[in-house]
Amino acid sequence: MSDLLSVTPSGLYCEAGGFYIDPWRPVERAVVTHAHSDHARPGSKRYLCSSACAPFVRLRCGEESAISCLEFGERRTINGVTLSLHPAGHILGSAQVRVEHQGEVWVVTGDYKTEPDPTVEPFELVRCHTLITECTFGLPVYRWPEALAEFERINAWWAANQSAGRTSVLMGYSLGKAQRLLAGVDAGLGPIFAHGAVLGPTQAYRDQGIRLPPVRPVSEAPLDVDWPRALVVAPPGAEATPWMRRFRESATAFASGWMAVRGIKRRRGVERGFVISDHVDWPALMEVVAATGASRVLTTHGYSAVVAKHLSERGLDSSPLETQFRGEAEEEGA
Ligand SMILES: [Zn+2]
Ligand SMILES: [Zn+2]
Known part of the structure; x- marks a missing residue:
């Protein structure tokens, strides 16, 4: 069976559902985790994001963008694939994307943090079989102070x-x-x-x-x-x-x-x-990966090779998700 989500030249794609998540190129249907420029790009025909995220997608992608919204936790079924959004705690309205198809659950974290922050919805832990996690600060040296x-x-x-x-x-x-x-x-x-x-x-x-x-x-x-x-x-x-x-x-x-x-x-x-970051540091990243219960972890954004190697050594099925090259300087909101 092919993977529920896979990388294509336009970005991360769910073939069964016919939608992309944070695509790099304009597509028919883009599910957007949040409105930073490396995740929300203008030109797609239709956008789907959290209600709280919509005003920022408009600011980023244009007033005239066709945006449909989901409340956090609300489920939508697209071509037999069930999709829902869950708070990522990164910026206001930022979401993790949960995708379920024939009993198999994948979660794409987008950018996230677990630290308390009065300006965002608190991060929600979502259990899954396969986790696609960001690794912007995926080195042991990154540990945030209080x-x-x-x-x-x-x-x-x-x-x-x-x-x-x-x-x-x-x-x-x-x-x-x-x-x-x-x-x-x-x-x-x-x-x-x-x-x-x-x-x-x-x-x-x-x-x-x-x-x-x-x-x-x-x-x-x-x-x-x-x-x-x-x-x-x-x-x-x-x-x-x-x-x-x-x-x-x-x-x-x-x-x-x-x-x-x-x-x-x-x-x-x-x-x-x-040192104020809206991403998980190394310990929080490791905690979240373990708590999701995922047996397979694909890594992206940042130190994906380091994190995948570390998780593999601890017995998980982990590898970097091959994505379009992005330098660290391009990461917004870090
Ligand atoms: Zn971001
Ligand atoms: Zn990002």
């Missing part, structure tokens, strides 16, 4: 910059990470401003009832604004642009799982790194 402690360090950094008369510019991906940062910082310290790229997703989070502190657009700041008191949330890369000049003296920091490794921080050219 997020609350990391947010304390961010607040302390902001306060120290205020004393030193420097504007605090905190960088994180505009969809997901920026909102998690906004929810986690101490808004009592001073005013919060955001780069234009952060505003749309932030409003979409608010529209869905996620509580975030007041945020003003940098572009609408009054001329006499006291920048050194402010925290500015911006997407990565902003630090290398003329946009930064308005802040005069600034301190830059990047919030990402990549900041757990010293050399990467140096390469990004930021002064401070905070």
